[in-house]
Amino acid sequence: MSSFTERRPKGTILVKDKNCKQTVPNYKDVEFLRKFLSAHGQIVSRKRSGYCAQCQKQLKAAIKQARHVGLLPFVG
Template identity: 50%
Template sequence: MAHRSDPKTRAAKDRKRPNPLDAAGIEYIDYKDTDLLRRFVSDRGKIRSRRVTRVSAQQQRLLARAIKNAREMALLPTATK
């Protein structure tokens, strides 16, 4: 059986890492802001998960839409080798 971590220590660990968008004061996610979007894309070109980036569900949806728009407009690469 796998070892499960204590929920209290896990919750305390989650509190240590704040939401990066809220910490920076970013309210609007624009597809033209490639510097911001690159922080949420892996080196392989994949959109990073919420678990990794610590953004809210709504912000994750907005980020995904902005990244896809930026890829369509050729501001971000679709994939890298």
């Protein structure tokens, strides 16, 4: 059976992958964040970024903050 219907209980926090040694930049590191955008300005998936689930969330937040202040584009 697919695990599609299995949802994480509300309020639980994802545990950071122990093997994840990546550093997530903040919204001011524009040149670094730009690497995680596709040609159309979309955020790349975990498969391509190589981040664990928690780091990918932080990356997503950083990119969205950078977009808000006009450092990164919404669309390419």
